[in-house]
Amino acid sequence: MKSMDLSGIGAGFSNEALGSQRVFRSVLQALAHPGLAVMVDQDAQTPLHAHRSSAAALLALLDADCKVWLSASLVQTEAPTWLRFHTGCQIVTEPIRADFLWCGVNDPLPLYGDMPLGSDTYPDQSATLFVELPDDANRPDLYCTELELRGPGIEKQREFCLYTTTSELRNSLVETLQMNQATFPRGIDVVLSKSEQIIGLPRSTHVRVVTKG
Amino acid sequence: MFHSVDSPLPMTSIDRKTWINLLSRAPVELLETQLDASLLNEVDWLRKPETGLMMVQGRAGGTGERFNLGELTVTRCTIKLPANAGKANVGVAYVLGRSHKHAQLAALADALLQDQSNYNDLIETLLKPIQQNIAARADRRRARTEATKVEFFTVAREANGMANDEESE
Numbered sequence: 001m002k003s004m005d006l007s008g009i010g011a012g013f014s015n016e017a018l019g020s021q022r023v024f025r026s027v028l029q030a031l032a033h034p035g036l037a038v039m040v041d042q043d044a045q046t047p048l049h050a051h052r053s054s055a056a057a058l059l060a061l062l063d064a065d066c067k068v069w070l071s072a073s074l075v076q077t078e079a080p081t082w083l084r085f086h087t088g089c090q091i092v093t094e095p096i097r098a099d100f101l102w103c104g105v106n107d108p109l110p111l112y113g114d115m116p117l118g119s120d121t122y123p124d125q126s127a128t129l130f131v132e133l134p135d136d137a138n139r140p141d142l143y144c145t146e147l148e149l150r151g152p153g154i155e156k157q158r159e160f161c162l163y164t165t166t167s168e169l170r171n172s173l174v175e176t177l178q179m180n181q182a183t184f185p186r187g188i189d190v191v192l193s194k195s196e197q198i199i200g201l202p203r204s205t206h207v208r209v210v211t212k213g
Numbered sequence: 214m215f216h217s218v219d220s221p222l223p224m225t226s227i228d229r230k231t232w233i234n235l236l237s238r239a240p241v242e243l244l245e246t247q248l249d250a251s252l253l254n255e256v257d258w259l260r261k262p263e264t265g266l267m268m269v270q271g272r273a274g275g276t277g278e279r280f281n282l283g284e285l286t287v288t289r290c291t292i293k294l295p296a297n298a299g300k301a302n303v304g305v306a307y308v309l310g311r312s313h314k315h316a317q318l319a320a321l322a323d324a325l326l327q328d329q330s331n332y333n334d335l336i337e338t339l340l341k342p343i344q345q346n347i348a349a350r351a352d353r354r355r356a357r358t359e360a361t362k363v364e365f366f367t368v369a370r371e372a373n374g375m376a377n378d379e380e381s382e
Contacts, residue, residue, distance in 0.1 A: 006291065006303040011259050085259070085291075 004085060008078040010045025012059060012086040019043060023060035030191060030200035035149045035160040037197040047079040050104065054130045054193035055079065058102060061128075064088035069098035071107035101129045106165065109172045112179045117186040126203075128189045131173065134165045135194035141165045145174065146210040154205070162192075177207040232326055232340060236319040237308045239343040244318040247339045248325075253317055255295055256324075259303065262290040262313035285309060288316040294324045302327040 013019025023042050030038040046055035062068065066089045070080055079102075080091045092098050095110035103109055109131065118126035134142060144161040164170040173190075180187040180203040187203030201207070227235075236244070264286060271282040289307045304324025306316045322339060325331045 006259065006305070007293070007301050009259065011257060 004081050006081065006085060009082040009085060010047070013042065013044050013056075020060035023056050026198065027057050027061065027191070027200070030198045031189065031202050032153050032200070034151065034153050034201050034205040035147075035158045035199060037194065037199050039197055047077055047082050049077040050074060050079050050102075051132045051135075051193045051195045053196050053198050054102065054132055054191070055082075057191065057193075057198060058083060058100060058130065059086055062087035062089040062100065064090075066090070066099045067092045067097055068100045068102060069093070069095045069110070071101075071103040071109075073104040073107050074102060095127075098127050101127050103129070103131045105132045105134050106169055108168060109176060112176055112188075115188055117183055117188065120186060123185040123187070126186060126188060128191065129176070130191050130193060131169075132193050133163060135163070139165060145170050147174075147177075148208045148210050149201075149205050150208075151205040152202075159210070160199075174207070174209055177201060177205075181206055227336065227340060229323070229327070233305070233307075233319075233323055235340055235343045235347070236322050237306065238347055239315075239319070239339075240346055241312060241315045241318070243342055243346060244315065244322065244339075247342070248318050248322055250318065250321075252294075252325075253292070253321060256321070257293040257295075257301075258290070259293055260289065260291040262288055262316045264288045264311045264313075286311055288313060290316045290320050292317070292320045292324060294328075297328065 013023075019042060023040055026038050026040045030036070040053040040056050042052070042056040044052075044056050044059055046052045046059075058068070062083060064087070066087070068080075068083060068089050069092050074080070075091075083089055084091060089100075095101055095114045096116055098116065101110060101115060109129070115129065116125065116127045118124060136142070142163050142165055144163055147160045147162055149158045149160050150156075162170065162173065164173070176188060177190065180190075184203060189203055190201040192199040192201065265288075266284040267287045269282045269285050270279050272279055287307055287309060288311055289305075290313070291306075292304045294302045294304070302324040304320035304322070304327075306319035306323060308315045308319055322335065326335050
């Protein structure tokens with residue numbers, strides 16, 4: 001086995017059990033209330049080039065049985081070493097083999113058909129997709145795509161503003177969310193992240209695009 | 214892949230795999246006297262000492278199918294020394310048993326040994342004594358075992374008479 005260079009990575013949660021439980025609670029909150037931004041309160045030394053929220057969520061969720069795919073900008077950083085060191089997960093290069101997919105800011109998402117959607121008998125054998133959104137509020141090129149969300153966890157409907165800077169990311173995200181309705185109960189659970197917050201969009205949420213900003 | 218871990222080492226240059234091996238089997242008292250434990254107050258803990266079980270696997274005769282031999286108690290930790298000239302050395306330790314102190318000191322020694330300025334000193338003050346200690350322990354064990362050695366003699370039987378008697382009983 002190739003040895004890892006550990007000099008660039010940081011520590012995990014200062015208290016493993018309580019730290020990961022607190023983050024797990026945030027992920028549950030986010031998936032139970034689709035479209036609401038949930039703070040991820042944590043103290044891990046997450047990789048520099050990743051969002052603190054998504055890195056901590058993966059740190060809490062992964063274990064040695066999990067396979068993780070990272071997008072091009074993340075796989076070059078210390079993020080895969082950090083995850084592997086602390087969780088023992090396996091890093092894979094094909095999205096179809098992964099249990100968790102992690103996309104850095106403005107990296108192209110894997111094609112919908114290239115991600116594991118589970119089967120009709122075992123829809124749970126699908127992947128969870130973490131997508132980091134650009135969240136610098138001052139960026140002039142940030143525009144809002146207004147989505148209307150319906151489904152479990154939402155009483156009537158909820159307006160959600162999807163902030164993106166590239167139309168590629170916007171289009172592939174919206175496509176992924178809408179394909180989820182076509183393939184239900186198979187599909188991908190999506191977790192969007194800002195630097196300190198996560199937003200859950202599980203496959204049970206119906207997404208309609210109101211405006212294209 | 215089997216090799217004798219107690220075979221003497223060329224002491225001029227020791228690679229990391231060898232010194233991690235030595236440190237993990239060193240007596241804690243020796244590590245405590247030869248290392249400055251106060252350095253541990255300045256390090257970053259990438260992984261604090263934690264004790265758990267590890268499955269040991271074996272192969273019959275070294276070539277057969279893998280099988281699970283049993284579980285061992287292992288304590289591990291990983292530390293990062295303060296950066297020195299832009300490079301932070303990371304020390305890793307996996308030791309048998311549940312001594313956190315042993316894991317911490319072994320990781321500290323691993324990190325220090327990666328720094329060329331400490332390397333030669335530590336070989337003299339730490340690794341050589343450890344090796345002598347391990348060799349002495351092995352010698353004592355061998356002497357204790359040798360003392361109980363029994364020489365068996367095989368006495369050839371008479372060709373006729375005795376064998377027939379046994380069968381008739």
